[in-house]
Amino acid sequence: MKWLVVLCALVALSECLHRMPLIKQKSPRKSPLEHIKKYYPLADILEDGTEPLTNNDDVAGVTVAQQTFGIAQTEDSMDSMPCDGVLGLAFQSMAYDNVVPVFDNMIKQNLVSQKLFSIYLSSNEQQGSELIFGGYDGNHYTGQVTWIPLISETWYQVQMDSITINGETVACNGGCHAIIDSGTSLIIGPSQGIINLNSYVGSSEGSVNCQSIQNMPNVTFTLSGHAFTIPASAYVQNWGEDGCNTGFDSFGSGRGILDEIWILGDIFMRQYYSIFAVDAKMPLIRAKSPRKSPLDVVRKYYPNAEVFQAETDPLTNNYDMLYYGAVSIGNPGQSFTVQMDTGSSNLWVTSVYCTSQYCQNHNKFNPQQSSSFKWGSQDITINYGKGSMTGYLGIDNVQVAGVTVNQQTFGVAQTENDFSMQVDGIFGLAFQSIAADNVVPVFNNMVQQNLVSQQVFSLYLTGSEQQGSELIFGGVDESHYTGQITWIPLISESWYQVQMDSITINGQVVACSGGCHAIIDSGTSLIIGPGNGINNMNSYVGASGGQVNCQNIQNMPDVTFTLNGNAFSISASAYVLEYGNGCSTGFGSLGSGSGGIDQLWILGDVFMRQYYSIFDQSARSVGLAQAV
Structure with a gap:
């Protein structure tokens, strides 16, 4: 059974963990539209105003034998990416050419002691972000274990019941789907939902007064009956001389499933240590x-x-x-x-x-x-x-x-x-x-x-x-x-x-x-x-x-x-x-x-x-x- 785990209680660590430090850099994706195209490349979407995004990955210290991988001959719109490639961590069902992912081979080759990996993302310019294969680090979190079942073995996609502010539903009314994605910086959703979110927190087209952050409300995302709250200090981004804006952005309006999909990116994951487990x-x-x-x-x-x-x-x-x-x-x-x-x-x-x-x-x-x-x-x-x-x-x-x-x-x-x-x-x-x-x-x-x-x-x-x-x-x-x-x-x-x-x-x-x-x-x-x-x-x-x-x-x-x-x-x-x-x-x-x-x-x-x-x-x- 595949599960996403967040808000974990402390447990003893296995010694057989493979840690990989992560470094923050700019992402090659220029708009939220490109993020939704990552999931639905053929979707018909009408684009709104968008924000540039940021983030990145790296690798651990274990040898995976005979791993199938892509040797790039052409790269389109990837010139600004500071790294040399991408390490996918989602399920094989969505891999191109049905290639067995690296983590799947780690499991098959008994290179990890548990069928799980975890991601810790530090805030702002802090060091210490890391990806752990085969376990998780109790120093990175506090609180109780909350298990969220995945909807399917594709992306790490879960049921989201609602998005609320001060107890009032402002988006995802009646339920929607959310994808937990370390490859996306912001929290991205359908146009109307993002407009509502920004309006309720007091933002004008995403911009906010940096002096007002302490007075802005929390935003609560309810996943499969469990509430996960993010304060304004986490969802507001300070760009120095360029001012502050919310980390909420729209990929426009679409047809069918796109009006019900949200992406909970790094803004969410920096607040909640995320463990992706196979039970x-x-x-x-x-x-x-x-x-x-x-x-x-x-x-x-x-x-x-x-x-x-x-x-x-x-x-x-x-x-x-x-x-x-x-x-x-x-x-x-x-x-x-x-x-x-x-x-x-x-x-x-x-x-x-x-x-x-x-x-x-x-x-x-x-x-x-x-x-x-x-x-x-x-x-x-x-x-x-x-x-x-x-x-x-x-x-x-x-x-x-x-x-x-x-x-x-x-x-x-x-x-x-x-x-x-x-x-x-x-x-x-x-x-x-x-x-x-x-x-x-x-x-x-x-x-x-x-x-x-x-x-x-x-x-x-x-x-x-x-x-x-x-x-x-x-x-x-x-x-x-x-x-x-x-x-x-x-x-x-x-x-x-x-x-x-x-x-x-x-x-x-x-x-x-x-x-x-x-x-x-x-x-x-x-x-x-x-x-x-x-x-x-x-x-x-x-x-x-x-x-x-x-x-x-x-x-x-x-x-x-x-x-x-x-x-x-x-x-x-x-x-x-x-x-x-x-x-x-x-x-x-x-x-x-x-x-x-x-x-x-x-x-x-x-x-x-x-x-x-x-x-x-x-x-x-x-x-x-x-x-x-």
């Missing part, structure tokens, strides 16, 4: 799960619990679903499908040493075919309630979601018991505290190896047979949810377990009276709870033995789960599952038992499909937002 995104696919009943699910968490099976509906047509993704292990890589499971912590895959019936028809890892593999010092046993595996620990490089995790310890399965699943293994996403043999989970190593820019991953699960489910390592995709994210603190660093206050229907408590615990688990299909609570829920929604009339779904009530004081409601269209010849609720009973089982609920995929789920290990919390 890992992994598509997920639905398939059958090896677990056959709700009882199997609770044994995943409490394998030694004494549980008494109650009357339940097995829901075999819908219960046995899971979400899986692809990983590659070794050198050269061997490919496997793995269930992405927030309810466990180990990674393991079937191996060539496994001869049990449950290992058949799977891709099998062969250690002898990987030059980077080495054996660990321990064996491994994992019980999942329904199914178990035994084997030995191995160490190798794991590729997942486009990043390589070096020297990852994982399970090399030699036996698999009662695992009739379609996938080749399981990829645990919970905390290390519950990992078998205390193995460091894959995501923890991603964080330690600086492969993600935040200690966060998020899950978006689509319903029915829809495509588009995905797991994002290191970030959040705002296009997957609407409204605000609600953060729920975790009870412990084990599973993603939270406090649940009650389960209500039409305002009446039907289960979890007095409070209980709930686990957010992508490895469980249904909403699972104690027998009595599930029976009450089914009764209140009008289900008989879990079965419902498919024609009555629109008349069935919502069910509300209150987590740590926050209400999350699920409609009948979400909790009723259609299969074969009928319909049933997505509520499954784990029976009654001891040892905390009577207070345990599992909010599985039926819940997670309704709420985009963000797992923040650093803050020890789970974020939930209404999925779209």
Whole structure:
């Protein structure tokens, strides 16, 4: 997933950073019109009055092998450029002749430790501007991290909601697009928007009284719901004897998209340290799960619990679903499908040493075919309630979601018991505290190896047979949810377990009276709870033995789960599952038992499909937002 990051909180720096000092010089572009032609060379634009612009770039201290580049034979209107060429930093999708950009090759050749670069631009004639490949410098910024998703993998183009002064919208009313561009000096926009901006700040055709700067208002640019404010001292340029003018200029008026495009150049970037990051995104696919009943699910968490099976509906047509993704292990890589499971912590895959019936028809890892593999010092046993595996620990490089995790310890399965699943293994996403043999989970190593820019991953699960489910390592995709994210603190660093206050229907408590615990688990299909609570829920929604009339779904009530004081409601269209010849609720009973089982609920995929789920290990919390 591609993200633009601004206003970053302090984090530790990797030592493997490649710094490149930047020097301010004049730009070869003479007008804002030339800037918009950079993006839309064939656009039909009517030019207004314009201002000359200034800025420049340079290079770092790392060798990129076999880089394709342009050897100029002619240069038009570039004679005033003080440098010898241009180093493009945008995406390959817009590269001429589809040439792989320099930064892309840095990543492929493992020359940077993180898939990001950052730009710090100093003000006025100050020294110290720099471009860092592979990291960012905490000395250059303060405040919190704000992530702005890109609209596409072309330029660094984002959604801008509005431009406001003193709370009043003066431009970009109703939304527009903005490009973050280090190759543009000013803030450039459509003619009418620039006229409004200059008028509201008290400028006459861009000119201002230099003595009035301290009295001029701030200008706020709202990007994807986040406000970024620039004071007059930043957006007014002092030209000495020639006076002062605003750093806002127009590229004229155009047709279509040009009336909605803005360029946030160096005036903006000098105020906000800008980090251009690539985070890992992994598509997920639905398939059958090896677990056959709700009882199997609770044994995943409490394998030694004494549980008494109650009357339940097995829901075999819908219960046995899971979400899986692809990983590659070794050198050269061997490919496997793995269930992405927030309810466990180990990674393991079937191996060539496994001869049990449950290992058949799977891709099998062969250690002898990987030059980077080495054996660990321990064996491994994992019980999942329904199914178990035994084997030995191995160490190798794991590729997942486009990043390589070096020297990852994982399970090399030699036996698999009662695992009739379609996938080749399981990829645990919970905390290390519950990992078998205390193995460091894959995501923890991603964080330690600086492969993600935040200690966060998020899950978006689509319903029915829809495509588009995905797991994002290191970030959040705002296009997957609407409204605000609600953060729920975790009870412990084990599973993603939270406090649940009650389960209500039409305002009446039907289960979890007095409070209980709930686990957010992508490895469980249904909403699972104690027998009595599930029976009450089914009764209140009008289900008989879990079965419902498919024609009555629109008349069935919502069910509300209150987590740590926050209400999350699920409609009948979400909790009723259609299969074969009928319909049933997505509520499954784990029976009654001891040892905390009577207070345990599992909010599985039926819940997670309704709420985009963000797992923040650093803050020890789970974020939930209404999925779209």
